Amino acid sequence: NAGVTQTPKFQVLKTGQSMTLQCAQDMNHEYMSWYRQDPGMGLRLIHYSVGAGITDQGEVPNGYNVSRSTTEDFPLRLLSAAPSQTSVYFCASSYPTGAGTAFFGQGTRLTVV
Amino acid sequence: AQTVTQSQPEMSVQEAETVTLSCTYDTSESDYYLFWYKQPPSRQMILVIRQEAYKQQNATENRFSVNFQKAAKSFSLKISDSQLGDAAMYFCAYRSPETSGSRLTFGEGTQLTVNP
Numbered sequence: 001n002a003g004v005t006q007t008p009k010f011q012v013l014k015t016g017q018s019m020t021l022q023c024a025q026d027m028n029h030e031y032m033s034w035y036r037q038d039p040g041m042g043l044r045l046i047h048y049s050v051g052a053g054i055t056d057q058g059e060v061p062n063g064y065n066v067s068r069s070t071t072e073d074f075p076l077r078l079l080s081a082a083p084s085q086t087s088v089y090f091c092a093s094s095y096p097t098g099a100g101t102a103f104f105g106q107g108t109r110l111t112v113v
Numbered sequence: 114a115q116t117v118t119q120s121q122p123e124m125s126v127q128e129a130e131t132v133t134l135s136c137t138y139d140t141s142e143s144d145y146y147l148f149w150y151k152q153p154p155s156r157q158m159i160l161v162i163r164q165e166a167y168k169q170q171n172a173t174e175n176r177f178s179v180n181f182q183k184a185a186k187s188f189s190l191k192i193s194d195s196q197l198g199d200a201a202m203y204f205c206a207y208r209s210p211e212t213s214g215s216r217l218t219f220g221e222g223t224q225l226t227v228n229p
Contacts, residue, residue, distance in 0.1 A: 033215040040122070042204055042219035058216075090158065094215040102215040104158035 002026050006091050006105035013081040013112045021076040021108050023091030029103070031094045032074040036060065036087040037107070043090060049074055050096075081112045115140045115207050119220035126195045127228050133180075134190045134223045136205030144210050147181070148217070149190045152202040161203070164188065192225075200227040 007022045025032065033048040035058075045058030049068040063085060065077040074093075078085060091105040116139045126132035138147070149161040164172045164181050171179050176196075180189045192199055205220040 029215075031215045033217075035219075040221055042117075042119075042221045043217070044219070045216065048216050088156065092158075092215040092217075101160055101163065102158075102217060107156040107158075109156075 004091055004093050004103050004105040006089075006108050009106060009108060011108060011110050013078070013110065015081060015083060015112060017081050019078050019081065021078075021089055021091075021110070023074045023076065023105060024072050025074075025091075025093040025103070026072065027093060027103065028071060029093035030071065030096055032068070033058070033092045033102075034064070034066065034074070034076045035090045035092065036085075037090060038087050046076065046089075078110075083112045086110060086112045115142070115145075115209070115218050117205055117207050117218050117220040119205055119223050121223045122221070123224045123226070125226040125228060126192070128197060129194055131191060131193045132195055132225065134192075134203050134205075134225065136188045136190070136220055138186050138188065138205070138207050138220075140186070140207065140209075142209060146208040146210070147179075147188045148206040148208070149177070149179070149188075150204045150206060150219075151199075152204065152222075153198075153200070158204075162190065195227050197227050197229060200225055 004025045030051045034046040035043040037043045044060050047066040049055045089108045092102040094102045118137050145166045147164045151159045151161050162174045176193045178191045202222045206217040
């Protein structure tokens with residue numbers, strides 16, 4: 001059972017570069033989210049999606065872009081990387097509302113130099 | 114908007130003893146879900162325990178239990194008979210009933226050290 005798969009696990013970028021963090025889930029979950037984890041701040045919601053073709057902003061969306069063309073995939077794009085985007089990024093998925101529990105990927109550690 | 118606060122950045126416990134991690138939250142909703150997640154050095158987010166606000170009974174999962182005080186908006190995690198494998202970062206999280214399971218508000222985290 002793959003669950004939620006994030007790639008890559010580690011990445012180093014130079015300031016100004018762009019890249020896409022990949023997230024795929026094989027549980028047919030409609031809901032997917034991206035978080036960033038920073039020391040002393042917990043996990044903060046970047047963007048989320050309630051289904052293919054539908055996305056919305058979370059708490060810290062600036063500098064990130066998302067799209068959801070399929071149920072399985074929810075990529076996160078950094079348009080022009082900045083040192084402030086150095087963080088650990090998590091993707092999560094779940095069934096719709098109710099008692100549905102979030103399933104998390106293994107995280108991507110991103111360093112922007 | 115809801116907020117979650119964990120006031121203990123670090124805690125330590127002796128192996129086999131009991132430790133309690135604190136969490137408070139702020140919400141105007143009457144129904145919601147609360148969670149404790151464990152994050153070991155592997156970074157994997159592991160669900161430890163879940164509490165539905167409409168249930169008065171405190172949730173328990175083996176050595177893990179919660180003290181849910183709805184009026185006080187408090188949700189503490191008690192770990193009994195602590196084991197070395199319990200050493201991890203612990204996050205308290207809140208979810209509104211109208212939002213999906215993957216849309217959570219997290220606290221800052223508590224780093225738990227277990228001493229042999």
